[in-house]
Amino acid sequence: MPPNATGSGHKDPRISGLPHLGPRPATGQHGGVPEERPDEEVVPVQEYDAQPGRLVVLSEEECWELLRSRPVGRLAWSGADGVSVIPVNFAVADGAVLLRTTPYSLMARDCADREVAFEVDDIDEQRHGGWSVLVRGRCERERVASDGPRPWVTGPRVLGLRIAVGSVTGRRLLSSTAERA
Structure with a gap:
């Protein structure tokens, strides 16, 4: 269950805002990218682990906070025309991602009643860091x-789509050019 939309994050001020480091799994089957192990606990990054360039796993609470922090994400699905990825504005409510479209759109035709992926990110090109959910x-x-959401594009967007979230994961790349304290 996602945290309250008005939640303020971590309860412990000593770790508020710190990235989280998940387990360091062995190389996975997907192009050498380590696979996540949801059964293992995510623990706060220790000061010595907060090295620039380190990829850290975000907690579920952090993922929901970051999802709510951006107005646009990317919806991905496999449909009649192959794999599609499109930018869409969205809203988050009651543990779901909400979208609006036209009833005759490719998104409406291919996504309804199917498994999809939705991604939101923020990249800092100058400092070589960022996050992705x-x-x-x-x-x-x-x-x-x-x-919600209120569509950015013109024309009627009367069909509401809801992504019933099965999983939410995220990672943060600590800035490789960040100054050390």
Whole structure:
């Protein structure tokens, strides 16, 4: 269950805002990228582990906070025309990602009642750091369109889509040019 939308993050001020380091798994099967192990506890990064260039795993709470911090993400799915990835504005409510589209769009046709991925990120090109949050879940048509999000594009976007979140994961790349304290 995601944290409250108005939550202030960590309760312990000593670790508020610190990146989190997950387990250091062996190289995975996906192009040499380590696979996440959701059954292992994510622990706060110790000061000696907060090295520039380190990739750290975000807690679920941090992932939800970061999702709410951006107005645009990327929706990905495999449909009739192959794999598609498009930028969309969105909202987060009740543990789901909410989208709006037209009933005749490719997104409406290919995504409804299917598994999709949704990604939001922020990249600092100058400092070589940033974060990424990935949501995986089932995209469903809303029987009654929710209030959010307000579409940026013109024209009626009357069809509400809801991604029922199955998993949310994230990673932060600590700036490689950050000054050490």
